[in-house]
Amino acid sequence: MTAPTPKDGILGIEAYVPGKSKVEGVENPVKLSANENVLGCSPLAMEAFAAAAPRLAAYPDPRATVLRQAVAAKFNLEPERLIFCCGSDEVFQILNQTFLSPGDNMIQGEFGFAAFAIGAYAAGGEVRFAKEPNYRIDVDEILALVDERTKLVFVANPGNPTGTILEGAEVRRLADSLPENIILVLDGAYREFATDPDFDDGFDLARERGNVVVTRTFSKLHGLAALRVGWGYAPSPIIAAMDRIRLPFNVNIPAMEAAVAALGDDDFQRRTVEHVEQWRAWLTQQLGGLGLEVTPSRANFVLVHFPKTPGRTAAEAESFLASRGLLVRYVANYGLPDALRITIGLEDGNRALVAALSAFLARR
Numbered sequence: 001m002t003a004p005t006p007k008d009g010i011l012g013i014e015a016y017v018p019g020k021s022k023v024e025g026v027e028n029p030v031k032l033s034a035n036e037n038v039l040g041c042s043p044l045a046m047e048a049f050a051a052a053a054p055r056l057a058a059y060p061d062p063r064a065t066v067l068r069q070a071v072a073a074k075f076n077l078e079p080e081r082l083i084f085c086c087g088s089d090e091v092f093q094i095l096n097q098t099f100l101s102p103g104d105n106m107i108q109g110e111f112g113f114a115a116f117a118i119g120a121y122a123a124g125g126e127v128r129f130a131k132e133p134n135y136r137i138d139v140d141e142i143l144a145l146v147d148e149r150t151k152l153v154f155v156a157n158p159g160n161p162t163g164t165i166l167e168g169a170e171v172r173r174l175a176d177s178l179p180e181n182i183i184l185v186l187d188g189a190y191r192e193f194a195t196d197p198d199f200d201d202g203f204d205l206a207r208e209r210g211n212v213v214v215t216r217t218f219s220k221l222h223g224l225a226a227l228r229v230g231w232g233y234a235p236s237p238i239i240a241a242m243d244r245i246r247l248p249f250n251v252n253i254p255a256m257e258a259a260v261a262a263l264g265d266d267d268f269q270r271r272t273v274e275h276v277e278q279w280r281a282w283l284t285q286q287l288g289g290l291g292l293e294v295t296p297s298r299a300n301f302v303l304v305h306f307p308k309t310p311g312r313t314a315a316e317a318e319s320f321l322a323s324r325g326l327l328v329r330y331v332a333n334y335g336l337p338d339a340l341r342i343t344i345g346l347e348d349g350n351r352a353l354v355a356a357l358s359a360f361l362a363r364r
């Protein structure tokens with residue numbers, strides 16, 4: 001008898017590696033490895049989640065109507081052009097499944113978010129990685145990889161793990177330059193932390209064109225990562241195709257209720273953005289003061305570069321920080337073996353991080 005074998009390509013896929021949340025011998029480590037909201041979530045979201053408890057026996061509304069209405073109203077979008085999913089990860093997965101056939105290709109930045117590629121490989125597609133000079137998405141590098149089998153281009157804006165943005169004019173140039181049969185996905189998971197006036201979140205592009213999709217999440221700004229709620233805004237034919245394979249009950253009732261409440265809590269959202277802006281600037285300046293290069297970030301984390309000198313490397317820094325209860329993300333699997341990605345923490349965590357890195361770099 002032969003054992004069941006996964007279809008071609010599956011065993012070649014590297015599974016997603018989540019940020020560490022535990023370290024041997026440390027009771028309550030400070031988790032700065034998953035870009036979660038360190039302020040938690042809105043108290044209104046917690047109340048709404050708890051209030052949904054008596055409804056656990058019911059299947060959720062497959063159209064996510066209450067959430068659809070709330071998102072449409074908040075962002076001034078047409079409700080029928082929205083899709084709601086189990087995190088924005090599921091939106092990417094469905095896009096890959098819907099539009100990529102074996103032999104087709106998808107393009108993303110060389111340091112692009114790992115979840116984009118997993119779905120593309122699972123669909124039998126090829127993934128092409130566009131160079132990111134200075135850790136930034138480069139429109140011409142993407143365009144140079146396009147051919148007649150290209151179906152999707154994924155751009156996280158701001159990027160993860162780089163934290164850099166593609167300016168509004170460049171987003172538009174990319175959309176203008178891509179053939180109309182190729183879908184441009186603009187993943188705005190960290191969008192709210194990019195407060196630059198010329199940032200373009202892509203909603204107008206998605207409204208005007210037949211081939212632009214914008215995705216957003218409740219996991220970052222709203223601090224609801226545990227509940228897995230993400231959404232996409234896209235032209236109607238794209239939504240209609242995706243809805244055919246979206247599993248019907250993919251957003252559960254407590255998650256939906258909490259998300260609606262979170263969307264209405266402007267005060268919590270404002271406090272989150274202010275916290276990130278204040279401590280991002282502080283961390284960038286302090287780490288720079290230690291002689292480390294920090295890529296200027298527009299997200300709720302920073303990418304910090306380490307020397308290759310033995311004793312000073314990113315891998316050794318990660319272990320040293322972990323031994324002091326500070327968990328950060330080593331990003332070698334993103335093609336960045338000399339860097340760490342560090343979530344902007346609470347004041348105590350940020351200060352402890354700088355002190356620990358200072359001690360690390362002072363070791364003989």
Ligand SMILES: Cc1ncc(COP(=O)(O)O)c(C=O)c1O
Nearest residue numbers: 087088089156160189217219230
């Ligand atoms: C760039 C980027 N996009 C999307 C996501 C996924 O978010 P969600 O929790 O909505 O699946 C993340 C999560 O870390 C991310 O970093």
